Amino acid sequence: MTYRELCARLHEAGVPDPERDAAILMEEALGLSSAGLMARRNEYFDDPRLNEWARRRASREPLQYILGRWSFMGLDFSVCPDCLIPRADTELLCEEALRSLPRGGVFADLCTGSGCIALSILKLRGDCRALAVDLSPEALAVAKKNAKELGVADRVTFLLHDVTEPLPGDESFDLIVSNPPYVPTEDTKALEPELYHEPMLALDGGGDGMSVIRPMLTHVPTRLRPGGKLLIEFGYQSGGLVADLAHEATIAGRLARYEIRKDLSGNDRLLVAEA
Ligand SMILES: C[S@@+](CC[C@H](N)C(=O)[O-])C[C@H]1O[C@@H](n2cnc3c(N)ncnc32)[C@H](O)[C@@H]1O
Structure with missing residues (x-):
């Protein structure tokens, strides 16, 4: 042809x-x-x-799964239908994370998928270490492969865990980042055909899109060091709900302050909070 x-x-x-x-x-x-x-x-x-x-x-079928690779933060990631395809919007979160991490910082990436967030930060910040968490063993296998390919496997620990539950152990972090599933269940019924090739576990955020974010905002702040940052990407329609939860967390003393940032299209997209 x-x-x-x-x-x-x-x-x-x-x-x-x-x-x-x-x-x-x-x-x-x-x-x-x-x-x-x-x-x-x-x-x-x-x-x-x-x-x-x-x-x-x-x-x-998405172009990225056909090629088996996609670029994120200028780095090359292996992708397959076991993990979400990294999105350009999520680079905003990574850029904020790179600005927030102190020298020698330790951070957690909850809902790591392909590992694109944690591993690109580690690649660009040779002084940092990370914990990368996901509920899907298949996604974690992709993230482990990417960690090896990017040469950062010695600075990341992978954990199979449901992040709606508190993290095991008592380590505290300079930064916690997350791009959780946040599409409201109703909206998952009428997606572009390409999206049905991606894991539903990576997309479906429950009735209001907040089923992972809500419990995370309750227990995750307690694992931040004083002054530590929390960055959570969320759906364009959830800014009000996320702001309400972050406000509750500040009143309860779990967070010191927060702001909601917009993406390049002008939609509410990122919670930036501080313990
Ligand atoms: C939106 S994808 C994000 C993947 C990657 N961080 C990115 O930005 O491309 C969400 C990820 O969360 C994982 N996940 C969904 N529910 C989870 C839960 N309750 N606990 C831990 N991981 C979960 C999915 O397996 C998926 O890999």
């Missing part, structure tokens, strides 16, 4: 950005640079891997 034919096939299948995806699939499958593809865009390729990838993308 030619580049144009692949664009047309993906367009017909309803793929949101067919030109971008067609270019990425052709470059990766055929080992071409962007300039190389541009020069050969009218050429017909009969490549078994490209044909298979075209079929999969036209059936709305």
Whole structure:
């Protein structure tokens, strides 16, 4: 097939950005640079891997799972249907985490998935250590693979644990970060086809999207060192609920202060709190 034919096939299948995806699939499958593809865009390729990838993308399998890799914070992560695909929005949380961590800091990443948050922070901050927690053994296996590939495995401990329950042990942290599941259950019934390839455990945040965030906000602050930071990403519709819970936590003395930050689209997205 030619580049144009692949664009047309993906367009017909309803793929949101067919030109971008067609270019990425052709470059990766055929080992071409962007300039190389541009020069050969009218050429017909009969490549078994490209044909298979075209079929999969036209059936709305996410591009990232087809490639098996995706970039986050400028780093390359292995991804597969056992873990959520890292989202560019979550880089806001990482950037705030990098600003907040003291030298030699110890942090926890709750709901680590592919490990993209914890491992990119560790890669960019060679002085820090992390605890990375998830309820899915399959997701933890992906995170462990990524830790090895990024060369940070000696500074991260992985824990299979339900974060709606208090963390075991008594270690306290300079920073706790989390990108938990936060899509309200009702909204999971009408998602883009690509999202049904991702683990529902990574998306479904219960009736109001807060089923993991609510218990976390009760017990997690007690594990922060004085002045320690808590960063939680949440759904665009949950700013009010998260602010109410954070306010309760400040009145109860579990948090000293908090603010709600917006993402690049102007939606409430990130709780930044301090113990
Ligand atoms: C939204 S994904 C985030 C993954 C990754 N941190 C990221 O930003 O791409 C949420 C993750 O939380 C995990 N998870 C869901 N419920 C959990 C729970 N109760 N305890 C621990 N992990 C949970 C899922 O397995 C999934 O890996």
